[in-house]
Amino acid sequence: MPASRRRSIFTARLVNTAGSGGQPQVVDDMRRAILSGDEPPGTLIPIEAVAQFFGVSQIPVREALKVLLGEGLVEHVPHVGYSVAKLSFVEFRELYDVRQALESAALRAAVVHAAPADDELVRETHEEMAAAIAAGDERAYHAASRRFHMALIGPARMQRLVHMYEGAWNMTEPARPMARVDESGRRTFHDDHDRMLAAFIARDADALVAESTRHFDHLKDGIAAFADDPDVFRA
Known part of the structure; x- marks a missing residue:
């Protein structure tokens, strides 16, 4: 261009x-x-x-x-x-690894400190994702997904970790990864979110971290589908 x-x-x-x-x-x-x-x-x-x-x-x-x-x-x-900024695919995927590690640490602390108000916020953002999927609105889905993850780790009371987590997420935003994942992929992610929500409400840290890990495996599979796109990644 x-x-x-x-x-x-x-x-x-x-x-x-x-x-x-x-x-x-x-x-x-x-x-x-x-x-x-x-x-x-x-x-x-x-x-x-x-x-x-x-x-x-x-x-x-x-x-x-x-x-x-x-x-x-x-x-x-x-x-x-x-x-x-235009990242290589290796750099892009590395940011997902960073997010996964930070999220796992935050989730364990979050279930210790979470209160009923946190449960309600996580439920609300989960419902927003469901509505976005039903409407076929990838932008709304992406925004709601981010709010969902932030609601899950918010109760951890780890401000520096959350700041690093947001920074790693921000660097992947210009590529609009959710716009490049089909509806089937988004539904798979939402199924992951269903299980993450249940584990969070149950205050089951081991299950929550396991579901988060499964979710990131699915995310990494999703971004691998456009790893060779020169409009998104540099060689």
Whole structure:
């Protein structure tokens, strides 16, 4: 795809949440655009055009890019510029391994501290996933799935772990993996979630971690189906 086309795509999909007269939230709005999956991996980020969009100088845009670079959402190539990070498949799968390890540790702590209000939140997010599957809405499903997993580990009271978990998840978002998994795959994931919900409510840590492990095995099988897609992964 020509560079000029990629540039127009990025700026066209940005949203200035500050509104008219407000202070632009450059880094937050750029991060939101990338995490939405609307900015594919490899999309160039033109500093001048982004600055014009927000009505600011190039300085806050460059500062925002440094933050996003540190979060693994953006990469920089000398003499080319900044772009949405494009991982290799090996790197992408490694992030799933990281999430799995962090989730397993958090789940064991979560069942110790969980309260009835946590049960209700997990049930609500589980119902949101079911509704998204029924509607064939992959975006809603993906968002609800993330809320479900966060609801499961939230009671662990492990803020640093949760921060690392979210960071690892964020780096896979631009590839929109759930959009590349068919309905059958999403139903398999939802069956996993059924069993995870039951184990969480029962406060059965061993069963919950086992079901989480099974779920990540299914996720890894799902992403392997598009491992050779050059639009998603770099060689």
